[in-house]
Amino acid sequence: MASDDYKVPTPEDRQTIVCLYCNKSQQIGRKALSVTCRYCSKSLKLEDLRYKDYQARRVIETCGIVTIERKANVVADRVNCGGLIVRGRLKGAITSRGPVLVGPEAEITGDVTAPVLAIGAGAILEGRYAIGQTKENAQGTQVEKR
């Protein structure tokens, strides 16, 4: 039977992610590119996204890291990600679970919610910011293992 061949992944093959929707953490395989949240059943993208040119999107969502390269100009209603690196231009409401790194020539227009913000000298920022453990960020990540 096929189930006899199945090997449970060893702990080092697994990573912990936090659902973008229900804020619950869960362990998944390190090689997975997308999963369904076991708590809220929403689909979660895990891959890192890299933008190099003009892109207009309604939503950019991933548990991975979004990178906006130097020549990129990305316009989105909402950016929800595990981490963000901006070297070019980005317009949209940003919610990041990890650090937001802003390069020296970057330009961000829109609200930003993130635990950590690092800004290079010369960057242009405009919007409402909630950085660190503020009231806006204090929804609390619930850690549960299954």
Place this chain on the structure above:
Amino acid sequence: MAEAGNQEYPTVLGPDATFKGELTFEKGMRVMGRFEGKVTSPGRIHIAREAKMQADVEAGAIIVEGDVHGNLSASDRIELKQSAHYEGDLRASKLVVDEGAVFSGHVSVGPEAVKGRAPQPAAGAVRPGGLPGQPQPAKLA
């Protein structure tokens, strides 16, 4: 060492001091106590870890390590250190945020953000006045 620190920040609001009103200074100031009101300076202001400020600040450079509520405007830079807790609107040419700093509010950062908003040079070294909105003493003709 202490001498060098005093030269950089000749004006100091000590940890047991409370100041309410409007303050202007020329070079640098270190706030270690409580401050309510308004600060205007072309120099730099350092808000120490133990300081609590409810103030609008316009300065050349602002370094925050303590608790600040109010609007900050710096012609050069604003630095939010690890222990900083800041709530208010922020306007600066450059912004430095250390890991662990907590802040929320509207942010305008970039060379364009501070154009035409440079703080006026102070007339005196330290000039305590009334709170903003309170009647000021009549000027002599």
